[in-house]
Every structure is written in structure tokens, then in C-alpha cells.
Amino acid sequence: MARSERHGARGGAAIRTGRSRGGRRSAPRSWQERLANAAGWLVLLIAVGLVLVPLVFMFIASFMPSRDIMRMPFSWWPDSLFLDNFWQAIRGNDGKFLFPRAVFNSVLVSGSVAITTVLFATLAGYGLTKLKFRGSGIVFLLILSTLMIPFETVMIPLYVVVTDMGLQDSYPGLIIPFLLSAFGVFLMRQSLLSFPDELIDASRIDGASEIGIFFRIVVPNMLPVMAVLAVLTFEGQWDNLIWPLLVVQSPELKTMPLYVVSFMDEKSTNEGAMVAVAALASIPMLVIFLSLSRFFLRGANVFSAGKE
Amino acid sequence: MVTRRSKPRITVATRRALWGWVFVLPALAYFAIFSFYPIFNAVVLSFHSKSVLSLRPPVFIGWRNYTDLLGSAQFWNSWKATGLFTVGTAVPLVILSLLLATLIVSRLRLQRFFQMALYSPAVIPGVVAAAVWLLLLDPRGIANQWVNFVLGMTGIDHRWLASPEMVRISTILVYLWGKLGFFTIIFIAGLGSIPNSVREAARVDGATAWQLYRWITLPLLRPTTVLVSIMATILCMRTFSTQYLFTQAGAPREPINVVTLGIYTTAIRDHQLGLASAMSIILLLVMFALAVVQFRVSREAP
Numbered sequence: 001m002a003r004s005e006r007h008g009a010r011g012g013a014a015i016r017t018g019r020s021r022g023g024r025r026s027a028p029r030s031w032q033e034r035l036a037n038a039a040g041w042l043v044l045l046i047a048v049g050l051v052l053v054p055l056v057f058m059f060i061a062s063f064m065p066s067r068d069i070m071r072m073p074f075s076w077w078p079d080s081l082f083l084d085n086f087w088q089a090i091r092g093n094d095g096k097f098l099f100p101r102a103v104f105n106s107v108l109v110s111g112s113v114a115i116t117t118v119l120f121a122t123l124a125g126y127g128l129t130k131l132k133f134r135g136s137g138i139v140f141l142l143i144l145s146t147l148m149i150p151f152e153t154v155m156i157p158l159y160v161v162v163t164d165m166g167l168q169d170s171y172p173g174l175i176i177p178f179l180l181s182a183f184g185v186f187l188m189r190q191s192l193l194s195f196p197d198e199l200i201d202a203s204r205i206d207g208a209s210e211i212g213i214f215f216r217i218v219v220p221n222m223l224p225v226m227a228v229l230a231v232l233t234f235e236g237q238w239d240n241l242i243w244p245l246l247v248v249q250s251p252e253l254k255t256m257p258l259y260v261v262s263f264m265d266e267k268s269t270n271e272g273a274m275v276a277v278a279a280l281a282s283i284p285m286l287v288i289f290l291s292l293s294r295f296f297l298r299g300a301n302v303f304s305a306g307k308e
Numbered sequence: 309m310v311t312r313r314s315k316p317r318i319t320v321a322t323r324r325a326l327w328g329w330v331f332v333l334p335a336l337a338y339f340a341i342f343s344f345y346p347i348f349n350a351v352v353l354s355f356h357s358k359s360v361l362s363l364r365p366p367v368f369i370g371w372r373n374y375t376d377l378l379g380s381a382q383f384w385n386s387w388k389a390t391g392l393f394t395v396g397t398a399v400p401l402v403i404l405s406l407l408l409a410t411l412i413v414s415r416l417r418l419q420r421f422f423q424m425a426l427y428s429p430a431v432i433p434g435v436v437a438a439a440v441w442l443l444l445l446d447p448r449g450i451a452n453q454w455v456n457f458v459l460g461m462t463g464i465d466h467r468w469l470a471s472p473e474m475v476r477i478s479t480i481l482v483y484l485w486g487k488l489g490f491f492t493i494i495f496i497a498g499l500g501s502i503p504n505s506v507r508e509a510a511r512v513d514g515a516t517a518w519q520l521y522r523w524i525t526l527p528l529l530r531p532t533t534v535l536v537s538i539m540a541t542i543l544c545m546r547t548f549s550t551q552y553l554f555t556q557a558g559a560p561r562e563p564i565n566v567v568t569l570g571i572y573t574t575a576i577r578d579h580q581l582g583l584a585s586a587m588s589i590i591l592l593l594v595m596f597a598l599a600v601v602q603f604r605v606s607r608e609a610p
Binding site: 261 | 414422
């Protein structure tokens with residue numbers, strides 16, 4: 001998108017002679033265009049400013065005592081760094097220091113889910129594209145149809161299944177319903193469609209086994225897409241509230257979202273600890289996002305790619 | 309001769325097909341157990357009366373769960389809440405993200421910064437978003453301070469989390485804030501896929517920037533717009549976290565008792581699994597109808 005943009009700018013500049021009135025791309029000339037351009041900047045800056053306010057507020061307020069957070073008017077420049085919020089956030093409402101446990105739980109659950117999703121999705125994607133069998137089209141349609149089933153509509157049926165298996169309030173119970181996603185299969189299949197058959201056939205002639213081909217030829221070449229899927233899956237699980245809410249009862253099994261919720265009780269009024277734990281829960285995701293922003297911004301292309 | 313020659317070829321093909329099954333089998337087994345079986349189970353359960361707590365087997369009661377639901381004011385209220393939320397969120401979401409994408413694409417500088425800044429709320433966990441917004445929307449919070457400043461008033465509490473109308477608007481605000489960047493980026497991708505030559509041609513013909521946008525860009529962007537609208541609708545119908553956390557924090561339940569929240573409370577607080585299953589099946593049917601519409605529309609689109 002950025003590339004076509006630059007191209008457009010150049011093209012606009014080249015054509016900007018004679019009757020062409022420039023357009024949005026080239027440097028504005030008439031006062032109307034200057035005005036429109038300035039208005040565009042203004043709208044964008046206001047929008048971005050408003051979008052960033054809650055985030056900035058979160059990080060500033062996490063260093064303020066509760067009474068300062070709730071003081072009118074809010075002071076955007078606290079006079080001292082108040083670290084007690086973080087202590088209370090780590091100590092927890094019940095004083096059991098379950099914060100590290102919650103981080104561990106979330107990393108374990110999100111990590112396992114990301115690994116299995118990537119593995120099984122790549123396997124299935126490879127089988128569906130390069131080892132076509134009779135009925136593979138129907139299998140793909142079946143898997144694709146589950147993409148239309150939002151999790152919220154199957155959560156209670158799934159809850160029944162997981163309780164029947166005796167897995168409520170356990171790590172397997174948290175992980176198993178998310179071992180794979182239809183989106184993952186879809187993503188890997190689409191990316192594997194353009195994988196060169198010659199590479200696979202060549203190693204087949206060399207006598208490599210199907211499993212060997214998969215792990216030695218396919219996986220190394222698909223690592224970028226697999227990484228994108230892993231990050232997206234990890235992020236999605238880190239955010240998962242509704243399922244842990246259903247299956248987790250014991251405090252030791254609380255994931256980060258549940259741990260944050262424990263600070264949001266109607267009766268407890270510790271705003272400082274609440275905003276501090278919120279900040280702590282979002283830092284890992286923000287770090288991943290800032291370091292991999294290119295992947296995230298490109299990820300949206302997945303959705304429009306099928307449209308062309 | 310012929311048979312002997314074709315025999316190894318068949319076995320190679322069969323072998324490959326078998327391996328195909330092996331590679332796909334884990335996925336197939338997973339979806340069978342965790343997608344299709346639960347739905348089948350829910351259909352069965354929706355015709356039964358079953359409590360979480362009791363050990364008694366489910367009792368078959370026919371269509372009673374469904375007729376009970378259709379006759380219950382609470383059920384219709386939760387669809388009203390979901391409907392209002394979906395329309396109130398999806399429409400501004402599509403318009404705003406289209407506007408912002410158009411503006412970002414027409415900038416020569418800071419494109420990446422704008423995209424990242426707008427997208428950043430999407431990576432924040434929904435629970436965190438709700439926690440922060442609870443503070444912003446507090447009677448003493450920044451929302452009141454700023455709105456009063458803009459309107460030139462002082463000391464007025466807009467009851468963001470207390471009045472039935474405002475709490476609806478508040479959930480919409482939180483959701484808009486979280487999803488705006490995602491849809492803006494999809495629109496940017498859509499805008500990027502429009503060939504420049506078309507625009508150049510119109511520009512040479514003397515079209516103004518607005519004419520160009522209105523008669524060239526927007527029509528060519530239609531597939532993306534349709535896709536975004538339907539994706540936004542389906543996403544909004546699934547909303548849960550914000551509404552759940554706001555009610556946990558003491559906001560009135562009635563106006564934001566969306567369908568997903570209704571399913572959750574029916575199953576977990578009221579222990580009525582049969583009824584909750586029936587609600588899930590109805591939600592599934594509605595979503596499925598929407599998905600079919602999505603498929604149809606995206607096929608028709610050029």
C-alpha cells in the first residue's frame with residue numbers, strides 16, 4: 001500500500017501540468033486544496049490523539065495514588081512516581097501473590113495453543129494443497145464452515161463437552177478447545193497454494209519420506225507465515241476472557257484476564273491497583289505489537305486478499 | 309502389460325492420498341470433536357431440561373425451551389440490546405474507518421505512524437480496555453471533564469455508566485475505540501489494491517479530487533466496503549467482555565444484556581443448560597444466515 005502510494009505521488013507530480021488540478025496526492029496548490037489538506041491533517045491528528053488518550057492515561061495513572069487518579073481535573077503530569085500500585089497489583093486482592101502464577105498460566109495456555117494451532121494448521125494446509133485426495137475439497141469446505149461458527153455460540157455446548165470429559169478447572173480444559181482454528185487452516189492453505197510443487201517433487205525423487213519433506217522442505221519455507229499465525233493466535237488467547245471465566249474456579253488457575261477482573265469488583269475501589277494491573281497485562285502485547293508491527297499491519301491483507 | 313504398468317502408478321497416487329488423509333486427520337478430528345459434536349450436542353440438549361448441578365439425566369421437553377424463549381421478554385430484550393449495539397457500532401465503525409483510511413492514504417508522511425497508533429488499542433486485552441474505560445467514564449473521570457469542557461459546562465455528570473441510554477453509548481464507544489484501527493487497515497489494503505491507472509486517467513480528464521473519490525475510488529472499493537460491513541456486524545453481535553465487565557462493575561444490566569451475556573448467565577448463574585443451548589442454537593442460526601448473506605454478497609461483488 002505504501003509502495004503504490006509513493007508511486008501515485010510520483011505519477012501525480014508528473015501529470016500535474018495543463019488541466020489536471022493535482023488531486024489529493026500531489027502537493028496542494030490552490031487554496032481549497034491547501035485547506036482540504038490541512039483539514040485532513042487536523043482530523044487525523046485529533047482521531048489519533050483521542051485513540052491514544054486511554055492508553056496514555058493508563059500508563060500515567062498507574063503511577064498515581066487512587067485519590068489522584070480520581071481527582072478533578074486529572075493531572076497529566078504527576079508530581080511523583082507512585083510505585084505502590086504495582087506492588088498491590090502483584091500482591092493481588094487476596095494477598096496471595098498470584099500475579100506471577102497468572103502470567104505463567106497465560107503464557108502456558110497461549111503458548112501451547114499457538115504451537116498446536118500452527119502445527120496442525122500447517123499439516124492440514126499441506127495435506128489439502130499438496131497431497132490432494134478424493135474428498136479433500138469437501139474436507140476443506142467442512143473446516144471452512146466452522147469459520148462461520150463464532151465461539152460464543154458454541155461456548156456452552158463446548159462447556160458441556162469439557163465438563164463431561166472431567167476437564168473443567170484444569171490446564172487441559174483451558175487449552176484443548178483451542179488446539180486449532182479454522183482461520184489457521186485457511187491461512188496456511190492459502191499460503192501453501194503458491195508453494196512450488198517442483199521443490200516437493202524433487203525431494204520425492206531423492207527418496208525423502210512424506211514426513212521428511214514436510215519438516216525439511218515445507219516448514220522451513222513457511223516459517224514467516226507460521227510466525228504470523230503464531231503471534232495472532234497467542235494474542236487472541238492472551239485476550240480470552242469468556243472461556244477461562246466458564247471453566248476456571250480455583251484462583252491458582254486464573255489467567256491474566258481473570259486476574260485483572262479480580263480487581264474490577266464493584267465493592268473494591270482500588271483504582272490504582274486496577275490500572276496498574278491493566279498496564280502490566282498489556283505491556284507484553286504492546287511490546288510484541290511494536291516489534292512486529294509490520295506483520296500486524298500486513299495481517300489485514302489476509303482478509304482482502306481473497307477478494308481480488 | 310497394461311495392468312502391470314498402471315499398477316505402480318495407482319499405488320503411488322493412493323499412497324499420496326493416504327498421506328493426505330494422515331496430514332489432515334488431526335484437524336478433522338479436532339473439528340469433529342470441538343465444533344461439530346458440541347453443536348449436535350447442543351441441538352439435542354436444547355430439547356431437554358438440564359441443570360448443571362443436578363446429576364439427573366436430561367429430561368426431554370420437546371420445543372418447550374424454544375417456546376419459553378420466544379415468550380420471554382428478557383430474551384427479546386437481549387436481542388434488542390444486541391441489535392442496538394450492533395447497528396450503533398457497525399455503522400459508525402464503517403464510516404469512520406473509511407474516512408480515516410482515505411485520509412491516511414492521502415498523506416505523504418507519517419502513514420505508518422497513523423496506522424500503528426490507530427491499531428494499538430486492538431492489541432490491548434479487552435479486559436484491560438474495559439478497566440481503563442471504567443475509570444475514564446467514572447463520574448469524576450476524564451470523559452465528564454472533557455465533554456463538559458467542550459460543551460462549556462461545569463460539574464455535570466453525564467452518567468456514562470448509570471443511565472440506560474448512556475451505558476449503551478459507553479459500550480459502543482469502547483468497542484469503536486478497540487476496533488477502529490483494524491478496519492481502517494483493511495480499508496487501506498482495499499484502497500491500495502485499486503489500480504492507479506484508473507485514477508490517473510480520470511485525473512487527466514480533469515476530474516477534481518472529490519469527483520475522483522466519489523465516482524472512481526468509492527465504487528471500486530465496494531467489495532472491501534461490503535466485506536468490512538459484514539465483518540463488523542458479525543463481530544459486534546459477538547460482543548461479550550465489555551458488557552460483562554461493565555455489569556460486574558455495577559452498570560445497569562438491562563440495556564446492555566446482549567445475547568452472549570444472556571447465554572452466559574443462563575448457563576452459569578441460573579444453571580439452565582438446556583435453555584442456554586436453545587439460546588446458542590438461535591444465535592448460531594442468525595449468525596449463519598448472516599454468513600450466507602456475506603458469501604452471496606461477496607460473490608456478487610465484481
